[in-house]
Amino acid sequence: NESSLVEAYIQSADMIKYLDSTIQLRDHYTSDEADMFSGLSSEHKQEDFYQFYLNHVDVSVDSTSSVITLRTRAFNAEYAQVINQAIVEKAEQFINTINNNLAKSKLVFAKGEHEIVEQKLQNAKTEILGFQSKYNVLDPTAEGAAFQQIAFSLEATLAQKKAELSTMATMMSNMAPEVINIKREISALQKEVEKQKEKISTTEGPGQSLSVSELMAQYSNLQVQLQLAIQAYSSSLITLENARVEAYQKLQHLVTVESSTLPDDNSYPTILYNLVLFGVALLLLYGIARIIVATIREL
Template identity: 45%
Template sequence: MNTNDRKQIEKEFLELKASMNEQQWNDAQHLLKLANDYEDNHPALSLRILQRVKNLNNKYAKSVERRLEKVNNGNSSANKQNIKEGDSNKAIMSDRAEGSFKFQNKSSETKQQASSDKSIIRILLGMELHKKPFFMIVLLPWLVFFIYQTIIASPRYVSESQIIVEQPDSMATMDTGMALLSGLGVKPTGTDAELVKAFIYSADLINYLDEQLDLKKHYSSSDADYISRLSRDSSKESFYAYFENHVEVNVDQKSQVISVKSQGFTPEFAQALNKLIVERAEWYINQIGNKLAKEQLKFIQNEHALVEERIRSTKKQLLEFQNKYGLLDPEAEGMAIQKIAYSIESLIAQRQAELKALKGVMSDTAPQVTSIVNEINALEEQLKSERSRLTDSESGQSVSEILSKFVDFKVDMELALKAYASSQISLEKSRVEAYRQIKYLVVVESPTLAEEKTYPKVLYNLALLAVVLLMLFGIGKIIYSTIHEISK
């Protein structure tokens, strides 16, 4: 290679240097990629770049040096002498030039050498990503996660409590008749437990806990690691979602026992949070019970008012009826009239018997016979008069009609009195219930104070990640092999 060719290569090398920044110029892997690109079209410049990679004294230097030695072994002894006598950089340029000349002549030996050099460059370029894919895809992520779980991840402690909602039987609150009318007395099965669960996850309770315990400040504390803690500038929705992930509420469908588990970065905070949740849930369920009791009292008061109005109306009608006919008790009046009629019938029967006896010994014109006949006639007239008072309806003063109306009013009055008595009992009991708890939140297990951390579950998480990574690696291997076979 003549001097002009060397100068041309050096000029192109300097232009290549000028086109790169300092980081690229000192990056051996980047330079190896460029050497691979120029290898077919400009082998002399490719060898010049490889010399730069060797001079950087990096992990690729030995591989490049072996390659350059193989290229130099094919050069003439005259060129080797020139390298020893002249400037080292110029000698290297001369070797590359002659190598370029051999490439251009396409000798069989140079072609084999070029193919070998190309393979070396490709190996060097992909040695990190393709040399150990299992390490890059499986082991490296697992090791990073292992370091995080064992060293960086903040411990989280769990406090657990168990509660249940109980309530007295509503049938005992009121009279049986009123309970049937109001529909009360049926005890709900699982609605109260689900209601407590919904309240614990509600925004109202979360805001209350934040006011009382400074919940958001604890969860976003800088003492916790970045992944585990809540962002300081997080939105309300993110805060609520974080709370739901760190407070677990489960309801046993068979026993209706509510289990509450709260997480905190300290065991004391986790216990305090759990206690406050239970206390607030108790307040909430009692408030609902008192509200229901007040609604029940209001209903019974309205029913009692209707019963009072009914009894007043019935009483008024009864008094008007008695005043209209001037009778205190039409039933007693009818009994008296009936007794009089029975006594008159008895006298008539006696007089008729006497009359028969006298007619047997006296004539019909005898004074005694005439007197008895007149007496019998008078009694019969009186009997007709008394009977007409019981049954005669033409004048509207029939005792039977009056008595029938009176009985109707009396029955209405008795029913109203019974309803009033029942309503009065229910009203008094409801007043008592309105001032006491209708539902009770019974604490089955008080909030616990954790001695050991519960999260993160290091062994479980590491095993799970290993399984997932191995599955992904296997799937990727299958896909890669399939594509590789298809592309052949």
């Protein structure tokens, strides 16, 4: 709870050191403005100074709204307001610095993670380009399908030519020019079919030969890696943007709902109460003294 954190900081020794160095809090507590009962002794210890500060600064936190109420007491109204304003300013600086540092650390972490993801995406792209350059192929899947289509077309043409040759053989001599020509066409088609099948079955690369199916498997794996890298990049980009928005929102987290006010009159010390208390104490001392004197006379 940030409100509790602010409350603890206001009541901390660091806050006292800050107030003493900026508005000379110790000098005020030990000044002649205080009466003999209300001031801080000039020969005080650090623990006395700390306890005196806590007795003159009241911090309360509303558990529902988390609103912090700060009341400060001093030996004059103006200085009480000065203490209040100094505490509020320092508390705002303290909590906002913590929030800003936390948001910045998250942003730095998000940037670092995004750079890693971005590098993985670049590596995936580089591997795709390297694969295409190595085997001189743009898309093995598309090219494999094209080779198969050409092979199917050639085989269909070859089958047609063989059928024509069978028909001619029943009507013409093997030495007939038409028969010789169609045999040449069949031979050329057979060579072209074998050539296309060889392209489908084997693709030459630096130092190795791979079938089209093997190329398609490797290329598909690289494509999957690229798609995963793209998805990770998109997710990382969203995370980075959210971290930036959070860092902006944390720039001013603790705000002053109501500025410190100058009191119209002194609330402490209650002079009448102190006078009555002092009178009662004198009467008690007087009574004790009379008893002692009477006892001595009897003896």
